[in-house]
Amino acid sequence: MKITVKAPANIAFIKYWGKRNEKLRLPANSSISMNLSGAYTTTSVEFDSKLKSDILILNNKEVVGREMERVSKHLDLIRSIAKSKNYAQVKSTNNFPKGAGIASSASGFAALTVAAAKAVNLNLSEKKLSILARLGSGSACRSIPNGFVEWKMGNSSESSYARSLFGSEYWNIYDLIAVVGENSKKISSTEGHAVAESSPFYKTRLSGMKDKVAEIKSALKRKDFTKFGEITEAEAINMHTVMMTSVPPLYYLLPGTLDVISHVLELREKGIECYFTIDAGPNVHVICKEENKRKIQKVLSDIKSVKTVLINRAACGARVI
Amino acid sequence: MKITVKAPANIAFIKYWGKRNEKLRLPANSSISMNLSGAYTTTSVEFDSKLKSDILILNNKEVVGREMERVSKHLDLIRSIAKSKNYAQVKSTNNFPKGAGIASSASGFAALTVAAAKAVNLNLSEKKLSILARLGSGSACRSIPNGFVEWKMGNSSESSYARSLFGSEYWNIYDLIAVVGENSKKISSTEGHAVAESSPFYKTRLSGMKDKVAEIKSALKRKDFTKFGEITEAEAINMHTVMMTSVPPLYYLLPGTLDVISHVLELREKGIECYFTIDAGPNVHVICKEENKRKIQKVLSDIKSVKTVLINRAACGARVI
Numbered sequence: 001m002k003i004t005v006k007a008p009a010n011i012a013f014i015k016y017w018g019k020r021n022e023k024l025r026l027p028a029n030s031s032i033s034m035n036l037s038g039a040y041t042t043t044s045v046e047f048d049s050k051l052k053s054d055i056l057i058l059n060n061k062e063v064v065g066r067e068m069e070r071v072s073k074h075l076d077l078i079r080s081i082a083k084s085k086n087y088a089q090v091k092s093t094n095n096f097p098k099g100a101g102i103a104s105s106a107s108g109f110a111a112l113t114v115a116a117a118k119a120v121n122l123n124l125s126e127k128k129l130s131i132l133a134r135l136g137s138g139s140a141c142r143s144i145p146n147g148f149v150e151w152k153m154g155n156s157s158e159s160s161y162a163r164s165l166f167g168s169e170y171w172n173i174y175d176l177i178a179v180v181g182e183n184s185k186k187i188s189s190t191e192g193h194a195v196a197e198s199s200p201f202y203k204t205r206l207s208g209m210k211d212k213v214a215e216i217k218s219a220l221k222r223k224d225f226t227k228f229g230e231i232t233e234a235e236a237i238n239m240h241t242v243m244m245t246s247v248p249p250l251y252y253l254l255p256g257t258l259d260v261i262s263h264v265l266e267l268r269e270k271g272i273e274c275y276f277t278i279d280a281g282p283n284v285h286v287i288c289k290e291e292n293k294r295k296i297q298k299v300l301s302d303i304k305s306v307k308t309v310l311i312n313r314a315a316c317g318a319r320v321i
Numbered sequence: 322m323k324i325t326v327k328a329p330a331n332i333a334f335i336k337y338w339g340k341r342n343e344k345l346r347l348p349a350n351s352s353i354s355m356n357l358s359g360a361y362t363t364t365s366v367e368f369d370s371k372l373k374s375d376i377l378i379l380n381n382k383e384v385v386g387r388e389m390e391r392v393s394k395h396l397d398l399i400r401s402i403a404k405s406k407n408y409a410q411v412k413s414t415n416n417f418p419k420g421a422g423i424a425s426s427a428s429g430f431a432a433l434t435v436a437a438a439k440a441v442n443l444n445l446s447e448k449k450l451s452i453l454a455r456l457g458s459g460s461a462c463r464s465i466p467n468g469f470v471e472w473k474m475g476n477s478s479e480s481s482y483a484r485s486l487f488g489s490e491y492w493n494i495y496d497l498i499a500v501v502g503e504n505s506k507k508i509s510s511t512e513g514h515a516v517a518e519s520s521p522f523y524k525t526r527l528s529g530m531k532d533k534v535a536e537i538k539s540a541l542k543r544k545d546f547t548k549f550g551e552i553t554e555a556e557a558i559n560m561h562t563v564m565m566t567s568v569p570p571l572y573y574l575l576p577g578t579l580d581v582i583s584h585v586l587e588l589r590e591k592g593i594e595c596y597f598t599i600d601a602g603p604n605v606h607v608i609c610k611e612e613n614k615r616k617i618q619k620v621l622s623d624i625k626s627v628k629t630v631l632i633n634r635a636a637c638g639a640r641v642i
Contacts, residue, residue, distance in 0.1 A: 200529055201522040201562065208521055237570060241522065241562030249558060251583070255576035255626070262572070305576070 180256030229275030256305030501577030550596030
């Protein structure tokens with residue numbers, strides 16, 4: 001049985017940076033995100049008793065090495081639950097270009113988890129799928145439920161999973177991704193998480209997380225866009241300051257990143273409300289309400305260092321198609 | 322009697338950000354700096370019983386308003402010590418262009434202090450001059466003594482002043498200033514200092530300062546350039562993270578700033594040792610040893626966003642010329 005699943009990337013308003021347990025990918029804090037309608041992975045999985053090993057075809061190319069091993073390890077986990085020994089052929093494509101600096105691990109492991117579980121005939125709850133996805137790649141757990149999502153940090157593997165706070169139709173806000181470059185990650189996210197603790201500011205960051213999560217959930221509930229945006233923006237800078245003050249320091253921002261930030265601040269001064277957030281990479285996610293979407297898109301597109309602007313609103317979570 | 326004084330700007334390796342006492346400009350921590358040979362202010366002061374008010378001529382233009390008032394207030398302080406009632410004519414020029422983003426308040430208030438004190442016939446020690454300069458503009462106190470300087474935070478106005486750790490000939494290191502833009506300071510340094518406490522990271526920053534000052538003094542004493550550079554670079558980012566996480570956030574970095582930073586990191590990867598530091602502005606100070614000066618100067622000059630590179634080594638403090 002071949003199962004095909006589409007899973008969205010997600011943008012975190014409250015970020016995940018640093019782990020309490022590396023192997024189980026238990027995060028140091030809860031996080032809040034929105035699934036992205038414009039950036040997703042489509043993955044099909046077919047288990048086959050005739051295969052001698054797993055096969056991974058990524059964007060129409062067979063992949064071996066480290067990427068393959070990580071996928072195989074995740075399939076092992078799902079096979080062990082299903083008590084199956086069959087290898088699988090996995091075909092996966094992202095709708096966003098590889099060089100666009102959008103992380104594919106969240107959408108990729110969400111899609112892989114749901115497709116593989118279904119293909120091996122497991123009937124798992126959304127919660128279980130989220131936990132499994134987390135074990136593949138932390139933030140992938142947030143791409144399982146619908147719309148606006150909270151990943152509760154929990155205190156064990158069983159209690160650390162994501163659930164939907166509100167569906168994708170709840171609030172018509174947009175995430176315009178100003179793509180300024182590839183992730184020039186000399187240090188991967190996984191390695192980055194591991195050095196988070198070396199920042200002198202990390203403890204202070206964590207001590208403020210519980211309140212921050214409560215505040216943004218409250219703003220989300222009230223649809224208070226200003227409060228929501230202010231928290232989001234401060235949180236992004238907070239995470240990047242921890243990154244930059246780590247040992248070794250992690251500089252994910254590019255010159256173009258600051259270029260876009262200064263335009264966001266200018267737009268706001270002109271009364272066009274928008275806020276930025278930035279993942280572990282150089283691209284700037286500009287959050288706005290529908291009424292300002294066109295204007296902001298135009299401004300962002302006209303910035304010299306911006307290669308393209310990807311338009312997203314809230315989307316459903318991973319689902320079989 | 323007309324007295325003319327030349328005073329250098331200075332670059333801090335351990336920064337001054339945040340005050341314990343705003344009126345007395347008592348800093349929240351001690352700082353370490355080097356006087357700059359290539360960036361200085363020349364100021365002449367002449368008291369004249371015939372004048373009806375102070376006159377300030379800055380870079381050959383008469384200045385009124387806020388800048389004038391700050392100078393007059395500083396002259397009042399010196400007049401009160403000297404028990405003089407005469408107004409003064411102050412002529413001041415900077416050898417660096419106004420748009421170059423180099424703060425002129427340190428060199429300016431150092432030169433003004435020494436010139437005015439001498440012109441009004443006060444015979445003050447270096448310590449007293451440093452205290453007076455501090456009352457005009459905090460970091461000006463560091464431009465009074467020679468070479469490599471420590472500004473001890475002290476616990477009162479009388480105990481907060483700068484002294485020379487080593488003369489200007491002690492160590493042949495260079496500060497190449499890559500000028501990328503003007504200080505787009507919507508918020509002045511004075512206002513910036515006032516919001517430092519609003520950063521969630523400010524307390525953590527301060528708690529680490531005593532050790533950091535001791536470590537860099539030790540590196541300076543041993544002429545351990547690697548250690549010296551590493552502390553300097555981490556400290557600059559530490560200060561900017563506090564700035565960026567303040568309420569309101571202060572973004573002093575421009576796209577060109579990150580451009581230069583990435584070149585510094587690349588140079589280092591290639592074995593050409595250099596480190597950056599950044600004041601409350603966008604320009605990047607690249608610290609290197611003499612043997613690498615030319616190479617680095619060439620690389621910096623070739624960066625598109627760099628307007629000019631100013632070459633500095635350690636310089637004497639403020640002195641009558």
